[in-house]
Amino acid sequence: MSSPCSSSSSSSSSEVKIISKCFVKPKTLPEKWKEPYHFAPLDHFVLTIHYIQKGLLFLKPSFPESGDDAKEDFMQTLLEKLKDSLATTLVHFYMLSGRLSSLKSESQTSHSVFVDCNNSPGAGFIHAESDLSVSDIVGSKYVPLAVHSFFDHHKAVNRDGYTMSLLSVKVTELVDGVFIGLSMNHSIGDGSSFWQFFNSFSDIFNSQEDTTDNNNNNKLLCLKNPPIFRHVSGPMYSLPFSEPDESISFYETPVLKERMFHFSSETVRWLKSKANQECGTTEISSFQSLTAFIWRSITRARKLPNDQETTCRVAAGNRSRMNPPLPPNHFGVYVSHVKTTTTIGDLLENNFGCAALKLHQAVSEHTIEKITYELDRLLKYHITLEEYRMSSLNIVHMGSSPRFNKYGCEFGMGKAVAVRSGYGGKYDGKVSAYPGREGGASIDLEVCLLPEFMEALESDQEFMSLVSSSSS
Structure with missing residues (x-):
């Protein structure tokens, strides 16, 4: 169920032109549609941060002899199938x-927040065009700023979901490729839920290939791992503000350099082996080792006094830590921060393994008791997540996860060429981890730094010697 697309010639940047916009509703309306979906306590505090913005870059099929008509037919068919698949996924x-x-x-x-599905036009769907090519995106040393315009809801925070769609799909046609960018309200779901939706969207799109008539619609409604939602009978928590705007503080990101750094499977395994060997243990994980390596490298690039503190923070999933544990497909915000703080001198003067061990210990101590304590503190003092996030100086924050099945999303164009993100949630020291395109234990890190820190990082021989040149 989608509204007619309206055409427009306005552009959101010099490279991207909006062709049409519309809203898409679920193909059939579940009974739950009539009921408000009330926020859990933590969801209220995510209202201050940006939408999740992640997308996939695909190569267009080649049309050597068919000309422009075949290209137009391909895009028109792709757009219609995407809208139809979105309606089913919803x-x-x-x-x-x-x-x-x-x-x-x-x-x-005071007030509590909920999702109202009765008074909404649906999820957003946008078709756009760009004069950029795939090589302009993946071949650049730094991620081009134009990539931010491949996403809807630019600079939007979750609070904007009162007037903006909670989900928007923007399909940007490049000269030789297609970028599918999703913007999802972060107060509805975390990164795990985001990629669960993206993968479900892809599965339903691909199942259309086997569907020849409307009698097979039931097949499209089947998911191997459908989302599980918590049962909420009424408002669970009230914010002590008479108007929602009173609880929101806005943060403007400074001009940053964004660059993708690729670490091969061999490099990741070597870092893990080195960290464990230096600490006389076998417990430190590959991801903890890589995070410690980037923490030390960025801290060294900042060239700050040794007596100052530095913090490394990792976004940790809490589903498996709950009592009882929740299944991976439990939809919602089930993530919190694991952090460790030390002086810059202690971090850089000791060996790499010491930093990895600090992270390992912090993760090991991240129990349900500690998670509950931190949440209670947020609720008691009404600390917004934006305030909590920016409370530490000299921070390196590792977000996202190489475990998310990002390259498993396909939309009739084969495996994606690359994963890229929008403006949302970026600041100096923000790092996002993606699986390497070739699979295995390889990892891509999207690093956001102030220009002078990025230049220093790129001049760090120890860091660059472990970076593979085959970054996507």
Whole structure:
């Protein structure tokens, strides 16, 4: 169910032109559609941060003899199939087609937030064109700023979900490729839920290849691992503000350099072996070792006094840590921060293994008791996640995860060439981890730094000697 697309010639940047916009609703309306989807306590505090913005870059099929007509037919067919698949996927993820709304207390001094699916036009769907090529995106030393315009809801924070769609799909046609960018309200789901939706979207799209008539629609409604939603009978938590705007503080990201650094399977295994050998253990993981390596490298590039503190923070999934544990397909925000802090002198003067061991210990101590304590502190003092996130100086924050099945999303164009992200959630010291395109234990790191720190990092021989030249 989608609204007619409206055409437009306005552009969001010099390289990207919007061709059409429309909204898409679930193909069938589940009974849950009528019920408000109330926020859990933590969800309220995610309202201050940006939408999740991740997307996939694909190569167009070649049309050596068919000319422009075949290219137009390909794009038109792709867009229609994407919209139809989105409508089917939203049957499972129905709240992503809603809007945020508030329920005020009788005293008008507090409010709780919920998703209203009854008074919403649906999820966004945008078709855009760009004069850039695939090589302009993956061949550049730094991620071009134009990539930010491949996503809807530029600079939007989750609070904007009162008036903006909670999910928007932007399909940008490049000269020789297609970029599918998803923007999802982070207060509805975390990175695990985001990629669960993206993979479900892809699975339903690909299942259309086996569907020849409407009698097979039931096949499209089947998912191997459908999302599981918590049961909420009513408002669970109220924010002590009469209007939602009072709880929001906005953060403007400074001009950053963004670059993708590729670490091969062999390099990742070597870092793990080195960290464990230096500490006389076998418990430190590959990801903890790589995170420690990037923490030390960025800290060294900042050239700050040894007596200052530095913090490394990792986004940790909490589903398996809950009591009882939740299954991986439990949809929502189940993530918190694991962090360790030390002086810059201690971090850089000791060997690499010491930093990896600090991270390992912090992860090991991240129990349900500690998670509950931190959440209670947020609720008691009404600390916004933006305030909490920016409370540490000289921070290196590792977000996303190489475990997410990002290259498993295909939309009739084969395996994606690369994963890229939008403006949302970036600041000096923000690092995002993606699986390497070739698979195995390879990892791509998207590093965001102030220009002078990026230049220093690129001049660090120890760091660059472990970076593979085959970065996507």
